[in-house]
Amino acid sequence: MSRFFSGKDVKQQPGRKSLWSRIRDVALMDVGVMVRGLDTTSIESLEELLLESDFGVGPTLRIVETMTAEGRKGNLKSEDDYRELFRREILRVFETTAPQAGLRLAAEGPTVILMVGVNGVGKTTTIAKLARRFQAGGKRVILAAGDTFRAGAVEQVERWAQRLGCELVKQKAGADPAAVAYDAVAAAVSRGADVVICDSAGRLHTQDGLMQELVKMRRVIGKPLPGAPHEVLLVLDSTIGQNSISQARIFHERLGVTGLVLAKFDGTSKAGCAVAITEELKLPIKLVGVGEKLEDLEDFDPERYLDKLLG
Numbered sequence: 001m002s003r004f005f006s007g008k009d010v011k012q013q014p015g016r017k018s019l020w021s022r023i024r025d026v027a028l029m030d031v032g033v034m035v036r037g038l039d040t041t042s043i044e045s046l047e048e049l050l051l052e053s054d055f056g057v058g059p060t061l062r063i064v065e066t067m068t069a070e071g072r073k074g075n076l077k078s079e080d081d082y083r084e085l086f087r088r089e090i091l092r093v094f095e096t097t098a099p100q101a102g103l104r105l106a107a108e109g110p111t112v113i114l115m116v117g118v119n120g121v122g123k124t125t126t127i128a129k130l131a132r133r134f135q136a137g138g139k140r141v142i143l144a145a146g147d148t149f150r151a152g153a154v155e156q157v158e159r160w161a162q163r164l165g166c167e168l169v170k171q172k173a174g175a176d177p178a179a180v181a182y183d184a185v186a187a188a189v190s191r192g193a194d195v196v197i198c199d200s201a202g203r204l205h206t207q208d209g210l211m212q213e214l215v216k217m218r219r220v221i222g223k224p225l226p227g228a229p230h231e232v233l234l235v236l237d238s239t240i241g242q243n244s245i246s247q248a249r250i251f252h253e254r255l256g257v258t259g260l261v262l263a264k265f266d267g268t269s270k271a272g273c274a275v276a277i278t279e280e281l282k283l284p285i286k287l288v289g290v291g292e293k294l295e296d297l298e299d300f301d302p303e304r305y306l307d308k309l310l311g
């Protein structure tokens with residue numbers, strides 16, 4: 001499996017070319033392009049290619065229009081000029097969100113992170129990866145088994161907590177998740193833990209029950225610790241790409257999401273969705289999941305993203 005961000009094994013899968021070589025193939029092979037700019041066929045193929053990679057309609061049309069206009073003005077004389085322009089246009093999209101400053105930590109006392117998202121996107125796995133990252137930085141982490149809804153969910157977090165050697169706050173299945181979250185934050189305050197990461201259930205976002213439950217969780221978390229949660233991270237499944245934008249809007253409206261996690265970014269054919277999602281939601285992508293293992297979590301960095309994307 002090719003991992004998207006880590007330098008070590010990003011070899012292209014056989015027969016799968018980098019995005020830039022595909023752009024070159026469809027639009028830049030004819031030397032006339034460097035003199036006259038893109039022709040109609042190249043423009044169409046380029047649009048198709050970017051849409052297929054899930055860059056979204058807005059960014060795709062804008063990028064191709066700029067390339068066409070600049071080429072026709074004679075400002076793009078080499079493949080590198082085209083590549084540079086492409087990079088610049090994409091970086092511009094990421095500049096429209098809050099600075100990619102990493103996770104917001106509490107100035108004092110424990111940092112509380114609430115992880116939300118629809119079912120199966122990768123919430124619980126991301127929690128385990130994040131816990132490990134904090135532990136590696138010497139932090140004391142408490143996990144809150146806030147998914148009391150799905151059968152086996154409490155046991156799943158429990159297994160991670162055992163494996164990681166971190167504390168777990170849980171109640172029995174069916175308990176009020178807000179009560180679990182409250183207990184975990186209160187425990188962190190009294191025990192002097194550094195980080196609390198709350199799991200949550202992931203039913204369909206269209207079911208109002210889940211949203212009400214999450215809103216309550218978010219509110220109750222602030223009781224033992226004013227200012228908490230410090231992050232409400234919405235996990236999205238990158239294999240679904242920009243189709244997750246509509247669910248993200250609902251979560252954001254109800255919960256005030258502070259950052260996004262793009263899970264399952266390894267091997268997705270929709271890597272352009274990072275651009276489409278940022279353009280639409282204007283929320284910072286904070287983390288990227290690049291595999292199923294504990295170490296497969298990376299900070300999102302637009303420059304690095306582009307390096308890997310373009311190849």
Ligand SMILES: Nc1nc2c(ncn2[C@@H]2O[C@H](COP(=O)(O)OP(=O)(O)OP(=O)(O)O)[C@@H](O)[C@H]2O)c(=O)[nH]1
Pocket residue numbers: 117118119120121122123124125126147150153201202203263264265266288289290291292296
């Ligand atoms: N390849 C890959 N798989 C991932 C990644 N993150 C999670 N997964 C897998 O996705 C599946 C679902 O992950 P979970 O963490 O259980 O997802 P969840 O959102 O907690 O699911 P529910 O609790 O059912 O709502 C598991 O098989 C994970 O191993 C990732 O970054 N890359």
Ligand SMILES: [Mg+2]
Pocket residue numbers: 123124125147153199200
């Ligand atoms: Mg889960």
